[in-house]
Amino acid sequence: MSQVLVVTSGKGGVGKTTSTAALGAALALGGNRVAVVDFDVGLRNLDLVMGAERRVVYDLINVVQGEAKLQQALIRDKRLETLYLLPASQTRDKDALTSEGVARVMEELRDSFDWIVCDSPAGIERGALLAMRHADVAVVVTNPEVSSVRDSDRIIGMLDAKTEKAERGEYMEKHLLLTRYDAARAERGQMLKVDDVLEILSIPLLGIIPESDAVLNASNVGSPVTLAAAESAPARAYLDAARRLEGDVVPMIIPADKRVGLMGKLFGRRAA
């Protein structure tokens, strides 16, 4: 059974694309056939974060409009055999994405992949709605910061109202992915804690991704952090999150970078 996963947040810059790439690669490492799909028409970046920017020939809009076959547009990852990217268009207008066209492409993707991970654009407009429309499960990416939490609350409301699953009267499965978390600052009362965000948003926790240089380093070289630095704290957190998506029960810890040493041990405490 294939699963369509939307990675969404409302607010921009919280880590949707990073998380899409990292989770997509982690799921593929687990032996799944995975397609990561960029819905951010006009501002595509998933290709860049995945290191495939020079291999884009056709894109999602070409496929939606019937100008290219899905197989022509899918780019196979050079590191992982079972990981594919469907890029967004950089030049076309986002109105070129039709609802029916997207539905058709998603159906076709379901035939050949175990996981289809959709990277939503920021905002609550058409593009974000199309990205979440056909999802079976949603990952809400949130920073421990007031504006991000507020926007996530809004997106959760839309997931419960505007997805196909919600319209059929079914429960829309949603998970919180807390990114850029700094356990030490939270402990000092300078950053919202995991429990604060969980209490406010009241959706289950999928993972806590600690703030780390490894994330920026990975995007610099065009590789999902789960591949570029598999031993780093954020990569371990993403790998655990991917296992939870597959239904495994994995204890929730906030991994700390080894380089941090003693401090990391002090503050890399258990949560939830």
Next chain:
Amino acid sequence: MTIFDFFRPTRSAPVARDRLQILLQHERVSAGASDLVAILREEILAVISRHVDIPSDKVQVKMQRDEAVSTLEVEIELPNPIRRRAA
């Protein structure tokens, strides 16, 4: 501000949590209410359209929220002459 505050880091996170809790409580209610207003407007329009010709923008529904009660204001403008639909 006492001399002791100087040595203690500012704990701003509890303020953030409280502000969010109050704000979101309000926003969730108003998001639900605007849906309600939209549904009411559509159904009122449908009922009236069954009997009279009416442009869809001539039905206005507003909700006023007060502490004890909330009021619903419905304004329906019928252009003259009133054109009844055949039964």
